[in-house]
Amino acid sequence: GAVVSQHPSRVICKSGTSVKIECRSLDFQATTMFWYRQFPKQSLMLMATSNEGSKATYEQGVEKDKFLINHASLTLSTLTVTSAHPEDSSFYICSARYTGGMTGELFFGEGSRLTVL
Amino acid sequence: QKEVEQDPGPLSVPEGAIVSLNCTYSNSAFQYFMWYRQYSRKGPELLMYTYSSGNKEDGRFTAQVDKSSKYISLFIRDSQPSDSATYLCAMSRLTNFNKFYFGSGTKLNVKP
Numbered sequence: 001g002a003v004v005s006q007h008p009s010r011v012i013c014k015s016g017t018s019v020k021i022e023c024r025s026l027d028f029q030a031t032t033m034f035w036y037r038q039f040p041k042q043s044l045m046l047m048a049t050s051n052e053g054s055k056a057t058y059e060q061g062v063e064k065d066k067f068l069i070n071h072a073s074l075t076l077s078t079l080t081v082t083s084a085h086p087e088d089s090s091f092y093i094c095s096a097r098y099t100g101g102m103t104g105e106l107f108f109g110e111g112s113r114l115t116v117l
Numbered sequence: 118q119k120e121v122e123q124d125p126g127p128l129s130v131p132e133g134a135i136v137s138l139n140c141t142y143s144n145s146a147f148q149y150f151m152w153y154r155q156y157s158r159k160g161p162e163l164l165m166y167t168y169s170s171g172n173k174e175d176g177r178f179t180a181q182v183d184k185s186s187k188y189i190s191l192f193i194r195d196s197q198p199s200d201s202a203t204y205l206c207a208m209s210r211l212t213n214f215n216k217f218y219f220g221s222g223t224k225l226n227v228k229p
Contacts, residue, residue, distance in 0.1 A: 006160065032215050043205065043221040044161075093160045097215065106151060106207065106217060108160040 002028050002098045006109030013084055014117055021079045021112045023094030029074035030096035035067070038091045038111075047092075050077040084116040120144055123206055123220030132229050136193040140206035140220045143187065147208040147218070150182050152191045155203045155222065164204075165191060196227045 003026040013019050023033055031052045036044040048069050049057045056069035066088075068080040077096075081088050093111040097104050123140045130136055138152075148169055153161035165180035167173045167189075173180045179192040189208075193200055206220040 004160075034215075034217075044219050046217075049215060091158070095160075104149065105163055105166045106209075107163055108153070111158070111160040113158065 002026075002096075002105070002107045004030075004094065004096050004107045004109045006094055006112055008112060009110055010113045010115075012115045012117065015085055016083055018080055018082045019084055019114060021081075021092055021094075021114075023077045023079070023096070023109050025075045025096045025107075028096075028098055030077075031074060031099065033071060033077040033094055033096045034106075035069060035077075035079050036093045036095065038093060044093065047079075052077075081114065084114070086116045089114055089116045118143060120218045121206065121208060121220045124223055125221055127224040127226055129226045129228060130196055132196060132198060132227055134196050134227070136196050136200070136225060136227075138191040138193075138204050138206075138223050138225070140189050140208075141187055142189075142208060142218070144210070144218075145184070145187065146210045146212065148211045149209045150180070150189050151207040152178075152180055152189075153205040153207065154200075155205060157202075161205055196225075198227050198229045201225055201227050 005024045007022045033050040035047045047062045050069045050071040052071045058064045071077040095108040097106050121142045150167045152165040155161040167180050170182045170184045177194045181190040203222040203224045205222045209217045
């Protein structure tokens with residue numbers, strides 16, 4: 001299947017710093033990517049939908065100034081957690097919908113575990 | 118009521134057993150159905166994808182969609198300890214291609 005790569009897989013940062021997570025579609029172009037947050041033993045929580053060349057659409061309750069999303073190309077979307085605090089520690093996962101045919105499956109990255117000290 | 122309901126488990130079975138995982142949904146407009154396997158601290162991995170009703174088989178996995186009952190299933194034959202993971206169902210509508218609805222996930226434990 002199509003591959004979505006996410007980097008870094010783990011990051012530890014100090015409180016108050018910013019962290020950038022990259023999401024790449026490796027073998028297809030993704031006009032739309034999605035960012036999720038997952039708490040332990042819980043399902044995926046959609047944070048925002050990232051659209052290539054335009055502003056991201058954020059879900060209710062997600063601070064757009066805190067979680068900056070940039071989708072600068074058809075294969076790359078980035079999530080920047082600004083002024084991170086310990087409560088931002090979580091597992092962040094990106095996904096992209098395959099647009100190479102009529103099927104449209106949703107593929108996920110490997111996830112990024114953020115720990116804010 | 119949630120759009121997609123999935124029993125969280127945990128479901129514990131012996132190695133070699135047939136596993137049945139299920140989701141129910143309330144929106145009859147759902148047309149695309151997906152099953153994912155998620156290992157601890159990893160992103161979900163797409164296992165099966167079906168459109169509309171019917172069955173689809175891939176190796177030890179069979180996905181089944183019953184639109185009249187708003188019920189989807191994933192069967193795992195000859196289950197292995199390596200199948201131990203959380204299984205998520207997901208679905209979307211034809212008219213809103215980018216909106217996905219996820220089940221809460223069922224944790225499966227296959228005992229050797």
